[in-house]
Amino acid sequence: MTEEIIIAGFGGQGVLSMGKILAYSGIMQDQEVSWFPAYGPEMRGGTANVTVILSDQKISSPVLRVYDTAIILNQQSMDKFEESVKPGGLLVYDGNGIKNHPARKDITICRVDAYAEAVKMGNTKIFNMIVLGGYLKMKPIVKLENVMAGLKKSLPERYHNLLPANKEAIMKGQEVITVVE
Amino acid sequence: MKELRLMKGNEAIAEGAIRAGADAYFGYPITPQSEVMEYLMMEKPHERTGMVILQAESEVASINMLYGAAGTGKRVMTSSSSPGISLMQEGISYMAGAELPCVLVNVVRGGPGLGTIQPSQSDYFQTTKGGGHGDYRLLTLAPAYVQEMYDFAALGFELAFKYRTPVMIQADGLIGQMMEKVEIGDQAARFTEFDQSWATTGKKGRERNIITSLDLDPARQEQHNIHLQAKYADIVKAEVRFEEIQTEDAEYLFVAYGSSARISQKAMQLARAKGIKVGLFRPITLWPFPTEQIDAISKRVKGILTVEQSAGQMIEDVKLASQCRVQVEHFGRMGGMVPSPEEVLEALEQKLIGG
Amino acid sequence: MDIKEIIKPENLVYKKTGLMTDNPLSYCPGCGHGTAHRLLMEVVDELGIVEDTIGVAPVGCSVLAYDFMNVDMQGAAHGRAPAVATGIKRCWPDKYVFTYQGDGDLAAIGTAETIHACNRGENITIIFINNGIYGMTGGQMAPTTLPGMRTTTSPYGREVEMMGNPLKITELIAQLPGVHYVTRHAVHTPRAVRKTKKAIFKAFEVQKEKKGLSFIEIVSNCNSGWKMEPVASNIWMEDNMFPFYELGDIKIDGQLVTK
Numbered sequence: 001m002t003e004e005i006i007i008a009g010f011g012g013q014g015v016l017s018m019g020k021i022l023a024y025s026g027i028m029q030d031q032e033v034s035w036f037p038a039y040g041p042e043m044r045g046g047t048a049n050v051t052v053i054l055s056d057q058k059i060s061s062p063v064l065r066v067y068d069t070a071i072i073l074n075q076q077s078m079d080k081f082e083e084s085v086k087p088g089g090l091l092v093y094d095g096n097g098i099k100n101h102p103a104r105k106d107i108t109i110c111r112v113d114a115y116a117e118a119v120k121m122g123n124t125k126i127f128n129m130i131v132l133g134g135y136l137k138m139k140p141i142v143k144l145e146n147v148m149a150g151l152k153k154s155l156p157e158r159y160h161n162l163l164p165a166n167k168e169a170i171m172k173g174q175e176v177i178t179v180v181e
Numbered sequence: 182m183k184e185l186r187l188m189k190g191n192e193a194i195a196e197g198a199i200r201a202g203a204d205a206y207f208g209y210p211i212t213p214q215s216e217v218m219e220y221l222m223m224e225k226p227h228e229r230t231g232m233v234i235l236q237a238e239s240e241v242a243s244i245n246m247l248y249g250a251a252g253t254g255k256r257v258m259t260s261s262s263s264p265g266i267s268l269m270q271e272g273i274s275y276m277a278g279a280e281l282p283c284v285l286v287n288v289v290r291g292g293p294g295l296g297t298i299q300p301s302q303s304d305y306f307q308t309t310k311g312g313g314h315g316d317y318r319l320l321t322l323a324p325a326y327v328q329e330m331y332d333f334a335a336l337g338f339e340l341a342f343k344y345r346t347p348v349m350i351q352a353d354g355l356i357g358q359m360m361e362k363v364e365i366g367d368q369a370a371r372f373t374e375f376d377q378s379w380a381t382t383g384k385k386g387r388e389r390n391i392i393t394s395l396d397l398d399p400a401r402q403e404q405h406n407i408h409l410q411a412k413y414a415d416i417v418k419a420e421v422r423f424e425e426i427q428t429e430d431a432e433y434l435f436v437a438y439g440s441s442a443r444i445s446q447k448a449m450q451l452a453r454a455k456g457i458k459v460g461l462f463r464p465i466t467l468w469p470f471p472t473e474q475i476d477a478i479s480k481r482v483k484g485i486l487t488v489e490q491s492a493g494q495m496i497e498d499v500k501l502a503s504q505c506r507v508q509v510e511h512f513g514r515m516g517g518m519v520p521s522p523e524e525v526l527e528a529l530e531q532k533l534i535g536g
Numbered sequence: 537m538d539i540k541e542i543i544k545p546e547n548l549v550y551k552k553t554g555l556m557t558d559n560p561l562s563y564c565p566g567c568g569h570g571t572a573h574r575l576l577m578e579v580v581d582e583l584g585i586v587e588d589t590i591g592v593a594p595v596g597c598s599v600l601a602y603d604f605m606n607v608d609m610q611g612a613a614h615g616r617a618p619a620v621a622t623g624i625k626r627c628w629p630d631k632y633v634f635t636y637q638g639d640g641d642l643a644a645i646g647t648a649e650t651i652h653a654c655n656r657g658e659n660i661t662i663i664f665i666n667n668g669i670y671g672m673t674g675g676q677m678a679p680t681t682l683p684g685m686r687t688t689t690s691p692y693g694r695e696v697e698m699m700g701n702p703l704k705i706t707e708l709i710a711q712l713p714g715v716h717y718v719t720r721h722a723v724h725t726p727r728a729v730r731k732t733k734k735a736i737f738k739a740f741e742v743q744k745e746k747k748g749l750s751f752i753e754i755v756s757n758c759n760s761g762w763k764m765e766p767v768a769s770n771i772w773m774e775d776n777m778f779p780f781y782e783l784g785d786i787k788i789d790g791q792l793v794t795k
Contacts, residue, residue, distance in 0.1 A: 020360065024187050027362050033187065035360035039213060039298075061447035062359050062440070065521035154187070205627055233626045237619070238652035245616035245649070249592070249623025252610045257623070275613050381608035381624070383631055385587040391602045393593075393611030 001031075001056050003141050004064055008049035008081055009073025014128030017154075018071075019050035021132065024150030025142035026054040034062040047076050054141055071135055075099055092135050092177070101180075110138055112177040118169070126169035133173025144170065184365040190330040190356040191216035193363050194260070194286055197334030199226045202369035203284075204255035205233040207246040209265060212298040213354040214288035217260040230371050240265040244272030251281040252392035254380030256338050256372045260286035262354070263304050264295060266312075273347055274313025277409070278394025282341035284334065285319075286350045288357035291490075291517035299517025300354030302439060305494035308349050309468040316406055318413045320420065321349040321467040323438040327361035335369070340420065344412055345379075351467060353490065355440035355519060422465035423474055427453070431460025433533055434478055436499050437488040438464045440519070445488045447522035452529065459529065467495070472502040479503030484533035488525055489513045508533060555581045555606045562600055564671075566766025568756030569597060571723040572665060572732070573604050576636065579736045580607060589632040590624050592617040594646075596638035597671040605636075615646025618653035621660045632743055634661040640670045643679040643705040650709065657714025657748040661739040664706065664751065666781060667758040675761035679703040682780055687761070702780065706753045710787040716748035718787035722755050722778075724770045748790070755781045 005022070009015045019035050026033040037050040051067075053059050070081045072093040078100065085091050087106045095101075096115040112134030118127040136142065142150075144167075151166055188196065195217045198206065203226075208218045218236060226232035233250075237243040243259045250257045261269065266287045276283060287308065291301035308321050320340055322333045333350050341348040381390045396402040426446060428434065433452075435445040442463040452459040462478060464471050479485065484507050487496040493511035500509050512528035514520045541547070555577035563569045580589050586607055593601035595614035602609035612620040617635035625633045642650050642664050653660070669687055670676040677687040677694060680702050684693040694702070710718040717739060721732040732754060739750035755777050759769035785793045 020187065023360060027185055027187055033360075033362055035187070036355065037358060039354070039358045059361075059443075060450065061444040061522050062355065062361075063444055063519050063521060064447075065523045205623070207623065235622070235626055237622075238648055241616070242619040242622075242649050242652065245613060245619035246623035246626070248612070248616075249610060249620035250627045251623075252620070253590070253624050253627055255627045257627075271613055272616070279611075381590045381610055382628070383586070383588045383590060384606070384608050389602075389606055390608050391611070392609070393602065395599065395611055397600075 001054075001141070003054045003069065003139065004067045005052045005069045005071065006049060006064070006067045006081055006084065007052065007071040008047065008077030011046055011048040013048070013073050015048045015073065016050050018128040018132050019052040020154055021147065021150050022052050022054070022142065024154045025147045028146035028149040028153070029142060031056060032059050034059045036062040047074070049077065069135065069139065071131060073131065078102060090138055092131065092138065094131060108138070109180040110134065110177050111180050112173055114173060117172055117176055121169070121172065123165060126165055129166045129169035130173040130176070133170035134177030135173075136170070137174040137177050186363050186365055187360050188327060188331075188363045189216055189358060189360050190324070190327045190352060191288065191358070192220045193327045193331040194334050194350065195220040195224070196365065197331035198258050198284070199224065199230060199232060200366055200368050201335035201338050202230065202256060202371040203232050203258055203334070203338065204372050205235075205250045205257045206259065207235050207237050207243040207250070207257070208259050209237050209240045209243050209261065211240075211262045211265045213290055213300070213357050214260050214262045214286070216357070217286065230368065232371065240268040241272070244269040244276075247283050248272055248276055248279070248281060251276065251283045252279070252381050254372075254377055254382060256342075258284040258286065258334070260288065262288045262290045263292050263301070266304065266307070270307075270313035273319065274315050274317060275394045276347045277313070277317035277319070278315060279392050280345040280409075281347065281392065282338075282345050283347050284337035284341055284350060285347055286352065289351065289353040291515065297517035298354065300440060300519055301490045301515070301517055302353055302441060303491040303494065303515065304351065305467065305489065305491060308351050309470070309498075317409065318416070318468055319347060319349045320344065320416055320469075321351050322422070323351050323465060323467050324356055325439050325442045325463060327356065327359065328363050330356060331363050331365070344416055346412065346416075351439070353440050354517075417469040420466060421469045421471050421474070423471040424463040424465060425474075426461040426463070428460030428462060428478055430458055431481075432458040432483050433460070433529060434482045434485045435459060435461045435488055435525070435529070436464070436475065436485055436495070437461065438467060438495065441488045441490055444520055444522050445525055448525035448529070451522055451526050457529070457534065464495070470498045470502070472498070475499055475502035476504065479506045482507060484508040484510070486529050486533055487511050488520070490519065491515060553578045553581045555586060557604055557606045559603045561604060563597065564760045566757070566759040566769065567597075568667070568723045568754065569665065571729060572663065572754050572756070573601065575723070575729065575733045575736055576634070576663060577605055577607070579733060579740060580632070583737070583740055585632050585740070588630065589634070590628070592621045592624070592633070592635040594635070594637040594641040596641045598636055598638060598665065599672065601636050615641050615644070616649055617641065618646065618649040618658070618660075618662065622653050622656070622658050625658055625660050629659070632661075632740060634663060636663045637665070638671070639664070639666045639668065639678045639680040643703050647705070650705065651712070654709040654715045654749050654751065655712045657716075659743055659746050660749060661743050662749065662751045663736070664753045665756050666753055667756045667761070668702075668777060669758045669761040671758045671761045675758075679705070680781075682776060704781070706751065706781075706786060709751060710792060714748050715751060715787060716790050717742050717750040719785045720753040720755060720781060720783050722773070722783060724757065724773065753781070755783065
């Protein structure tokens, strides 16, 4: 199994940390992982993206042109990465702020309105975990228990009280994600 | 049980240095390697192991602090990125001349000048062909994995002390910034017991020791140079490191190091899926360069593509090694652009197979 | 009194310190470096700290200081002695570390390293020889060359408008909180020599007590570079250098001396 993912959105949406949690989850189930961010000034308010790879084998290139899955959280990223999904691949996006919805017919397109759900849940910080939950519903590449173990490992201990809220967010994402026909 | 962590390359080399029992780190912030010192400061190795950390006022000061500390026989390290490494060249030359062991880390970014903060490999010439003045060589390790960033800290110290010479770990922004799984080893003892016979630790029970690269007598300076060259010859004999992937049946060969090697490995997989038999040769030591190994492979392949994030620097060494026996072409992106595996495959098809 | 009488031990009034090597000094006759070297080594000898002392030589006339000072020494790149000393001292906080630097080394090319080592309060001793000229390279203008003073690169005298002002780096670094003791002396008369030696003693005491950086400027002559006879150069120094670079303590026990 090898899953090549691009996660892209605005800086501050938790793009990089979502990727990190996914990578940690992979380590928890003894997989090879790589996480490569577009680094630099982008992190402050501009666009942010990270390439995450989970595999049963040693990973070669951490940099890719095409992906099995694209998780897209703003319009700029949609414009940039919709075409980068491999035929037969998966595109997950949050509809918030998206004007031009994805139109490809050769991939599976899923919508998870995570921002709206996060507002409803009264905690916009867990937005990215809702997205992650949605993605894992479509591609259960890592087990929820390993996600939680990964979260625990990547969060400083003083934030461990936030673990239940994160778990709830993941469950919510799994519940609300829909396949766009 | 082995300890696994998800770490950035920059963090891994910092942890690797602590675990290797480093005595001191002196550095100055510069993107994309600032996490090295940030990690060290956060980890408080001065409490964990007694390791000294100091943020210097410049790269010039860092390398000279390194000189002073190395001259007392300590295990010392600095890290920087291209523009900062340029500033250190004076000190590196002095350390090579004075035969001081140290580990230098260059997380290369695009140039020339202030360039960009994105990954690049355009410092190959600077590192392997001199950089500073005078006839010296820099033993250079090129990590391609975050695990190697961790491992090469200890290896770097080992080689630096084995030959009493500066060792460069030449990574790039991609290896520095990406995260991978790292297996953390045990804590090695700090360098409290070492051969002090040459170091300046205070004149006690012996004649005074002098650390210098200066000898105004040209005859003696020539002798010193002959001694240095003999040492470099020993390094060439004993320390060449490389990795070969699927070269046995290869008709074409990628030669690439660091992050470019990994991108090329994926390109190799894509090529083989199309029925093109490609192998990958990854120099791990950039100096000494695996000349003999490339010479041998060049007898069996139809063509070689060197893949570098530069205008083509290592290709000169590949051409020398293969003695113009086969076509050697370069493919690279510059200025911080990182090639995709597909681009590398296209270059192979256009420059060697179709051409 | 014949020679046998004179060399009897009880008649001994002065003896070369064992911490000066037998290598003939490479300095010009009349130069102050030799005296400054000797004073420094006498202090290390008399304090009994030779086994724990590491010196750093600069680039300039005293680039070969380690040929004469019989202690462990490192030769630094031009201007970088305070950084080199920082590296040594941070790894060996209980050793005594000194730098010995000229004006071009300390106050021109090495200004950044000087100021930052001082500002961090590195627990080292800096001996700064100021003779207002680059002696080693043949008498070029230094950062401390006086206005109007002739050098090979200010052949008509230092024009401040074109060449800038002489730098009183000693007064400058005295302002920094990391610096504990700053004083300016000379070595051209027996009285000046005695005072300088006392100052060097004090500087090593400060280092022993880990109170911060101590900085001793020695205003000296360069008869060759100044194109003068040695005695004339000392008179010129008194008449011209001392009014600008005033001798005496500038900072004691971390407090600026008010005059």
